[in-house]
Amino acid sequence: MSFITTSLFELFKIGPGPSSSHTIGPMKAGYCFMEEVRKLDTALLEQADIIEIHLFGSLSATGEGHGTRRAVISGLLGHQPETCHPDVLDGLDHDPEQVYPLDIGPKSIDFKGNEVVFDAVEHDYPYSNTMVFRLQKGEKILFEQEYYSIGGGFLRWKGWEEPQIGEPKYKYKNMAELKKHLVMHEIRLHDLILENEMAITGLSENEIYERLDNIIMVMERAVEQGIQTEGILPGPIGLHRKAPTLYAKAKRGHFQGPGFLKAINAYAMGASEENAAGHCIVTAPTAGAAGVIPALLFMLKRHMGALTDEIRQGLMAAAAIGFLAKNNASISGAEVGCQGEVGVASAMGAAMMAYARGYRFQVTENSAEIALEHHLGLTCDPVGGYVQIPCIERNAMGAVKAYNAYLIASSVEAAYHMVDLDKVIKAMAETGRDMSRKYKETSLGGLAVSVIEC
Structure with missing residues (x-):
């Protein structure tokens, strides 16, 4: 158990409800995934024609009611919890066939809400609330990233490392x-x-x-x-x-x-x-x-x-x-x-x-x-x-x-x-x-x- 380094503004975060783990975390994941995608080689991006997202654990079990799909869509569209309009989610995901153009750099990919898949509730990923984002050409996976919504809007991902921050002046664990x-x-x-x-x-x-x-x-x-x-x-x-x-x-x-x-x-x-x-x-x-x-x-x-x-x-x-x-x-x-x-x-x-x-x-x-x-x-x-x-x-x-x-x-x-x-x-x-x-x-x-x- 390490000493506490959480910031006030990691604990108190502004964002859309109804569940920080099911909306704020997934919105961040959608935004981060698009940021990573746009860094990929142009030749690879030119091949891509599908973005698919799989939700696991509690995200799958209750994500429909928690608005997880519309939170993911809002993140993919470039919204961030801290700066989005208070009712940003209201206009999203009313029609699963609605097309959302996603700018990946050299071109745009059409994305539909039904490409967010509510997958297995029981799984072997390290966190209950796991999301797998995939950039694909047909069935072929070109780029994949795992994200974990660990509660309170905190987001981790596969390969995540503790960021370099200052040490607290007063160190305590309990x-x-x-x-x-x-x-x-x-x-x-x-x-x-x-x-x-x-x-x-x-x-x-x-x-x-x-x-x-x-x-x-x-x-x-x-x-x-x-x-x-x-x-x-x-x-x-x-x-x-x-x-x-x-x-x-x-x-x-x-x-x-x-x-x-x-x-x-x-x-x-x-x-x-x-x-x-x-x-x-x-x-x-x-x-x-x-x-x-x-x-x-x-x-x-x-x-x-x-x-x-x-x-x-x-x-x-x-x-x-x-x-x-x-x-x-x-x-x-x-x-x-x-x-x-x-x-x-x-x-x-x-x-x-x-x-x-x-x-x-x-x-x-x-x-x-x-x-x-x-x-x-x-x-x-x-x-x-x-x-x-x-x-x-x-x-x-x-x-x-x-x-x-x-x-x-x-x-x-x-x-x-x-x-x-x-x-x-x-x-x-x-x-x-x-x-x-x-x-x-x-x-x-x-x-x-x-x-x-x-």
Whole structure:
């Protein structure tokens, strides 16, 4: 296990939903493949007449419902998650026979959506979410590349090597080592994360804050769009959006009492419904869990008067929790179930709440631990492969649990807390290893089967 070198902007990534591993990763893969193709010898490219893509594992099992094919097409067409229009996927893949001209340099190749093949769910590739891109002349393969979508929008490929980056100023692998730095160097958590980010990426403090502010803006926009947009979400389920109704009822209650909880639910579901529609969100840590932190952030800013610096610092505290979970377990539903997505998001959100409200490190860690502990064993079983049932309401539950975890941790004596975050992350990793594969984003078990049978 190596020390943590993940950047804030690898964890918090802007891109289209509904699933970071199924849309953001594949979009990146499509873009990268075209970039590599255009570097090939012109004589080879002149022979090419087909581009074919095979999806394996969870990408095959639930890619239809997750919009993986249209994400791949958008990448092939030159779109990138960070810079694409918020609704870039809306106009793609309505007709499998639609032709998309792909510029490969000396000429163009006609590509159809049905040339994305949903292949074997069980396979021998090193990662569950594997994609094989091929440039062909008829059946003859001219160029091939394997890509792996490893969760949270992170992309790897065959032959991938760790990029050369700066070394973090404060090296740690787990929470115990992180705490030692905080005590030894008498440094606040957000300052440590900021120092490491500057060392790893070479960005200045102002550049980091500008990027964080953009992340905050996109999160707020997802909530705002979600609580204002009515209608039915894409796909055969026919699921009605609920966020506008919840928000209206919270507003009528002046956000007091039950109205406060209704507002948290509305904000989380609003961002999640935008994600389910394939619109731009922020992975936090994944697209499937993209409603939790924005809901709490919106609550902090709009109802609790949190200042910009407090929100920034809270996000950096949240990132610290996400880094630990990713480094020591997983944030991929295909690897550990939804405990690694909504569970980690809830832990991150609880830490953000505590830190943004001025609590120091121990209460922040305890908040995260409580939230994650009570998501252990959570399966990933989306009905029909769509990030809708139970995913949207699950984001709302994760946000409420995060808020409650913060309340518990900030109200009791911190010294009496029995379980530390390292232990619960280890338990999450072990639970994920033991979890049946049918509960890991395959739609082969749990609600995915029960709802269809009803």
